[in-house]
Amino acid sequence: MIRFQNVSKFFVTQHHKKVILDNVNLEFSPGYSYGLLGVNGAGKSTTLRMISGTILPNSGRITKHCRVSWPLGFAGGFHTAMTGRDNLNFVARAYGEDPYRVSRFVEEFAELGDYINAPVRTYSSGMMARLAFGLSMAVEFDCYLIDEITAVGDARFQERCRIAFENRRRNSDIVMISHSMETIRSYCDKGVVLVDGRLIVFDEVEKAIETYYRLNR
Numbered sequence: 024m025i026r027f028q029n030v031s032k033f034f035v036t037q038h039h040k041k042v043i044l045d046n047v048n049l050e051f052s053p054g055y056s057y058g059l060l061g062v063n064g065a066g067k068s069t070t071l072r073m074i075s076g077t078i079l080p081n082s083g084r085i086t087k088h089c090r091v092s093w094p095l096g097f098a099g100g101f102h103t104a105m106t107g108r109d110n111l112n113f114v115a116r117a118y119g120e121d122p123y124r125v126s127r128f129v130e131e132f133a134e135l136g137d138y139i140n141a142p143v144r145t146y147s148s149g150m151m152a153r154l155a156f157g158l159s160m161a162v163e164f165d166c167y168l169i170d171e172i173t174a175v176g177d178a179r180f181q182e183r184c185r186i187a188f189e190n191r192r193r194n195s196d197i198v199m200i201s202h203s204m205e206t207i208r209s210y211c212d213k214g215v216v217l218v219d220g221r222l223i224v225f226d227e228v229e230k231a232i233e234t235y236y237r238l239n240r
Contacts, residue, residue, distance in 0.1 A: 030083035045220030061217035
């Protein structure tokens, strides 16, 4: 279970205050996958990052009674001066995983060759994405956070990513952002629409999609 308790999040610029969440109370129940919908700029990615813990709310609490991933493929947590392998070892230890197993899995999955021992700052964006996706698949979570499914690498590698993700989601829940409603329909049981600082839960994903379309008129 992921629970929002009186959660507020806003950003203040010199001339404007942007409210993302306004005193939100909500539960993401276990056993269901949720599609997080909203117009551009509503704050969907910010909300997902708050669930992951990479940013904090201004007030309130987000409690997680399950093992929640970072946003799938998120590479922002890598230390660019460290090698790919050193980053993998650090994350593995942080999550209580066997560093050797994680490193070996990612090395085989991402196919980075000798670059696994090179500083991450020398990686191309594609190599970084391969490392991040491989790491996301190496550590098992109860709930995966997904901010758009993006194609990484050639067709063969994309198929490998698809199979790996399908294997993970058999035993895990998902909170997903996507602008593809077909993707939302395929992966999600319920919908959550972010509008005007509120998160509105729909038990039927199709109802959430209908609301999303009305907001985009």
